[in-house]
Amino acid sequence: MKYKLAIIGCGRISIKHVEACISNSNIIQISAFCDIDIQKAKNKSELLSSRTGDILKPVYKNYQKMIKELNPDIVSIATESGKHAEIAVNCLNLGCHVICEKPMALSTKDADEINKVAKKNKKKIAICFQNRFNPPVKKLRSALEAKKFGKLIYGTIQVRWNRNDDYYRKASWRGTWEMDGGALMNQCIHGIDLLQWMLGEDATRVWALTRRFLKPIEAEDFGTAIIEFKNGAVGIIEGSVDVYPQNLSETLSIFGEKGSVVIGGIAINKIENWNFESDVFLENLKKNSLSSNEEKQTIYGFGHIPLFKNFVESIEFDREPLISGESGRKSLEIVLAAYKSQKTGLPVTLPCDFSTLEMKNYFS
Ligand SMILES: NC(=O)c1ccc[n+]([C@@H]2O[C@H](COP(=O)([O-])OP(=O)(O)OC[C@H]3O[C@@H](n4cnc5c(N)ncnc54)[C@H](O)[C@@H]3O)[C@@H](O)[C@H]2O)c1
Helix, strand or coil, X not given: CCXXXXXXXXXXXXXXXXXXXXXXXXXXXXXXXECCCHHHHHHHHHHHHHHHCXXXXXXXXXXXXXXXXXXXXXXXXXXXXXXXXXXXXXXXXCCCEEEECCCCCCEHHHHHHHHHHHHHHCCCEEECCHHHHCHHHHHHHHHHHCCCCCCEEEEEEEEECECCHHHHHXXXXXXXXXXXXXXXXXXXXXXXXXXHHHCCCCEEXXXXXXXXXXXXXXXXXXXXXXXXXXXXXXXXXXEECECCCCCCEEEEEEEECCEEEEEECCCCCEEEEEEECCCHHHHHHHHHHHHHHHCCCCCCCCCHHHHHHHHHHHHHCCCCCCCEHHHHHHHHHHHHHHHXXXXXXXXXXXXXXXXXXXXXXXXX
């Protein structure tokens, strides 16, 4: 069976959703495109047709009308972050499974509402943290699950990127508290998701220091935070979109009693260090073959393709997708706790209830 999927929001990242559907065309068929700017929906419909030879798909301005008329099995949401929650809740209530771009929402309350409504309607939801499918990250995860690290000590995520003024000028929602958040919420949340996934998924406390140094935005362009996990491990976040003159690297490092792994490259796609007490020779061999394969990746990577496949399988076999709504909520809560810590000047104990809206006017 092929699942009918409609895309809501046809801007910059939506190309990755189109490509994920094309690559999974044995199980997914795009049935329509929706954007309040109808020309963008038409552009994506034409792009799909030019790549596949398919007839042009219907385009809509109103996603609720689209769902009522076409009844898609799945919608993928790629609108501004501040709109994800309302659209996801409505689509779940209209009977669709939902793939939602990161972050799933901009407040813990909204994330909880999405998860509650998905459960009530018995629908699946996945969040696009596609880097979990990067081959080096999968390899790291296998080593972790095989308990090769021994006791986990600490891990770091370093996002040393640049977003120029043009990036913010092209879409006025970027960097606003109402629709986006700053470097931690938009750019670093992928790495924070990986860090917390590797270090036990059970953050208990967050201390943060954030700044708006250079960018013409409301929110932070630089953030650091320390995360304490229930198992005793410590996570360290360093994130910037101010690195001169362009993107430098995004690096995830995990250190345990019996192992050290560093995955760098432009976006956590190249193994730079792979060291375990066991299997030294074999591990080094695998490391060399992997790093040369992965170096060519872009910042978005190719993870949307396996993520969409994993999502369809979760529906087919009635199991949780790898990045469920509950799983996708964890990094959101860490970022919101970091914001609260910056605002209060105190460490924040989780669970924490916070919204980006509570940061309004903070840096002005
Ligand atoms: N997974 C990733 O690596 C990744 C990368 C970039 C962006 N993103 C996320 O994707 C989302 C979109 O980012 P973008 O850069 O593509 O933004 P964008 O501004 O380029 O596109 C958003 C689109 O949504 C449309 N839209 C807004 N409201 C709508 C509605 N009610 N119905 C239909 N369409 C609507 C807008 O008209 C616009 O075309 C953000 O949440 C962002 O954080 C994820």
